[in-house]
Amino acid sequence: MAAPTPKRGGSLAPLKSRAFRYLWLALIASSVGAWAQTVGAQWMFINDPAAATVVPLVQTANALPALVLAFPAGVIADAFDRRWLLLGVQIYSVVVSSTLAILTFLGQMTPPLLLGFTTLIGAGLAVQIPVWQPLIAELVPRSQLSAATRLDQLNVNVARALGPVIAGLIIANLGVAPVFVFTAVSSLALIVALLAWRRPPSTAGASRERFLPALRSGGRYIRHEPTVRLILLRLAAFVAPGMALWALLPLLASRRFGLHADGYGVLFAALGLGAMTAALTLGRVLARLSIDVLLAGAALLFAGSLALTVIVPSLLPALPLLFVAGYCWTASASTLNAELQLFLPTWVRARALAANMMVFMGCSAIASPVWGLVTANFGLEVAIIAASALVALTAPLGLIAKVPASGHLDRSTISYWGDVSLGFEPEPDAGPIVVSIDYEVAEENQAAFLAAMDDQRRSRLRTGSSRWELYRVGEDATRFVELFWVSSWEEHLLQHDGRLTPADQEAEDAVAALAVRTPEARHLLPPPEPASDAE
Numbered sequence: 029m030a031a032p033t034p035k036r037g038g039s040l041a042p043l044k045s046r047a048f049r050y051l052w053l054a055l056i057a058s059s060v061g062a063w064a065q066t067v068g069a070q071w072m073f074i075n076d077p078a079a080a081t082v083v084p085l086v087q088t089a090n091a092l093p094a095l096v097l098a099f100p101a102g103v104i105a106d107a108f109d110r111r112w113l114l115l116g117v118q119i120y121s122v123v124v125s126s127t128l129a130i131l132t133f134l135g136q137m138t139p140p141l142l143l144g145f146t147t148l149i150g151a152g153l154a155v156q157i158p159v160w161q162p163l164i165a166e167l168v169p170r171s172q173l174s175a176a177t178r179l180d181q182l183n184v185n186v187a188r189a190l191g192p193v194i195a196g197l198i199i200a201n202l203g204v205a206p207v208f209v210f211t212a213v214s215s216l217a218l219i220v221a222l223l224a225w226r227r228p229p230s231t232a233g234a235s236r237e238r239f240l241p242a243l244r245s246g247g248r249y250i251r252h253e254p255t256v257r258l259i260l261l262r263l264a265a266f267v268a269p270g271m272a273l274w275a276l277l278p279l280l281a282s283r284r285f286g287l288h289a290d291g292y293g294v295l296f297a298a299l300g301l302g303a304m305t306a307a308l309t310l311g312r313v314l315a316r317l318s319i320d321v322l323l324a325g326a327a328l329l330f331a332g333s334l335a336l337t338v339i340v341p342s343l344l345p346a347l348p349l350l351f352v353a354g355y356c357w358t359a360s361a362s363t364l365n366a367e368l369q370l371f372l373p374t375w376v377r378a379r380a381l382a383a384n385m386m387v388f389m390g391c392s393a394i395a396s397p398v399w400g401l402v403t404a405n406f407g408l409e410v411a412i413i414a415a416s417a418l419v420a421l422t423a424p425l426g427l428i429a430k431v432p433a434s435g436h437l438d439r440s441t442i443s444y445w446g447d448v449s450l451g452f453e454p455e456p457d458a459g460p461i462v463v464s465i466d467y468e469v470a471e472e473n474q475a476a477f478l479a480a481m482d483d484q485r486r487s488r489l490r491t492g493s494s495r496w497e498l499y500r501v502g503e504d505a506t507r508f509v510e511l512f513w514v515s516s517w518e519e520h521l522l523q524h525d526g527r528l529t530p531a532d533q534e535a536e537d538a539v540a541a542l543a544v545r546t547p548e549a550r551h552l553l554p555p556p557e558p559a560s561d562a563e
Contacts, residue, residue: 061214063191094389102382189300196293246379302354320426
C-alpha cells in the first residue's frame with residue numbers, strides 16, 4: 029500500500045529542527061577529530077620503508093571493528109535509548125583518544141600499538157553510526173529524511189575536508205601527538221549536545237526484544253528482503269574498488285606530488301569540497317534523474333577522475349579531479365543510504381543500517397590492504413588504473429539491478445492481525461510455534477494464488493518466521509494449507525504487534541481475495557511436558 033508522495037523540503041530544511049541542528053553540528057565537530065586522528069596515524073607511517081603496505085592498514089584498523097560490532101550495535105540501538113548509547117560512546121572515545129595522546133607524548137607509541145588504538149577508536153565509530161543513523165528518522169519528518177541523510181553525508185565530508193587540513197597544520201607545526209589531543213577534545217561537543225537534548229519519551233520503542241532473538245530477526249529480515257539486499261550489493265560493488273582512492277591518497281600525496289602533511293590536507297579538502305557540494309545539490313539532481321542514471325553517471329565520473337590523478341603532472345590539475353571524485357563518492361553513497369532509510373520499517377531500521385555500515389566498512393577493511401599490496405607489487409599507477417576500471421564496470425548495474433525509489437512507500441508498522449484467542453496462555457519462550465492457515469481456492473484462481481503466495485512467503489520470513497511451507501490437500505484439490513514456523517510465542521506476538529507494514533497487509537489481501545472464503549488460522553504449540561509419576 030503506497031502513501032501519497034510527500035512534498036520534499038529543501039536541502040537545508042532538516043536544520044529547522046533544533047534537535048537535529050545541534051546534534052548535527054556537534055557530530056561534525058566529533059567527526060572532524062576522528063578524521064584528524066586517521067591522518068595523524070597515517071602520517072606516522074608515511075616514511076616507513078613498507079609504507080605502501082602499512083599506510084592502508086590504518087584504514088583497515090579503523091574499519092575492521094564494524095564487521096564485528098556494527099550489527100550487535102544495531103540490535104542494541106533498536107532496543108535501548110539511543111541518546112544514552114551515543115553519550116556512552118563519546119565518553120569512551122574521549123578516554124581512548126586521551127590515552128593515545130599521552131602515550132604519544134611520552135614517546136611510547138609503536139606502529140603496532142598505534143594500529144591497536146586506531147582499532148579501539150574504530151570500535152567506537154562502529155557503535156556510533158548504527159545508533160545515530162536511525163535516530164535521524166526521529167528528528168525530522170519523513171518528507172525531509174532524504175535531505176537529512178544527505179546532510180549526514182555532508183557532515184562526514186565536512187569532517188573529511190577539515191579534519192585532514194587541521195591535522196596537517198598541527199603536524200607541520202607541533203607534531204603528531206597534539207593531533208590526538210585535538211581528537212579527544214572534539215568529542216566533547218557531542219557530549220554537551222546530548223546532555224542538553226531531551227529525547228521525547230514517545231519515540232522510544234514500547235517493547236524490547238531480547239538480544240539473541242533480535243540479532244536473528246534482523247539477519248532474517250535482511251536475508252528475505254530483496255530490496256535491502258540489492259542496495260547493499262550496489263554499495264559493495266562501488267565502494268570496494270573506490271576505496272583505493274582513500275587508501276592510497278597518502279601515497280599519491282607523498283610520491284606522486286611530493287607533498288608534506290599540510291599538502292596532504294589540501295588533497296582531502298578538495299575531496300571534501302566536492303562531497304559537500306554533492307550533499308547540497310543532489311536533491312535538485314535527483315529531481316531530474318532517476319536513481320540508477322545518477323549512480324551510473326557517478327561511477328563513470330569517479331572512475332575517470334581517479335584514473336587521471338596518476339596522469340596529470342602536478343597538484344594543481346589534480347585538485348578539480350579530486351573535487352569530482354568527492355562529489356561522485358557522496359552522490360553514490362548518500363543516495364543508496366537515503367533509499368535504504370526510506371525503505372526500512374521502524375522495527376528493524378537500526379539493524380539494517382548497521383548491515384549497511386558493515387558492508388561499507390567491511391569493503392574498506394578488506395579492500396584497503398588489497399590495494400596496498402597491488403601498489404607494493406605493481407606500482408601506484410597500476411593500482412589506481414585497475415581500481416578505476418572496476419568502478420567503471422559498476423555503471424551498467426542499473427540495467428539488471430535497479431534500485432527502486434522508496435519515498436512514496438508507507439513503512440509504518442500496523443497491527444491488522446488482531447488479538448490471538450487461545451484456550452490457554454502459553455509461556456513467552458514456548459516454541460517452536462507453527463501457524464496453520466487453510467485456504468479454499470477455485471481451480472481457475474490457483475495459478476494466481478500460487479504467484480501471490482510468493483509475496484506472502486517473503487512477508488512471513490522477513491517478519492520473524494524461520495520456515496515456511498505451502499501444501500495442497502490430497503483429498504480436496506481446491507484446498508491448500510500454509511504453514512510457517514516461529515521460534516517462540518514471544519516472537520510470534522511481535523509479528524502480531526510491531527512488525528507488519530502496509531506492504532505485508534497488501535500481500536495478504538491479494539491472497540485472501542483469491543480464496544473462496546475467509547482463510548482459517550490455527551496456532552500449533554508444543555504439548556505440555558508429561559507429569560512425573562508421584563512417589
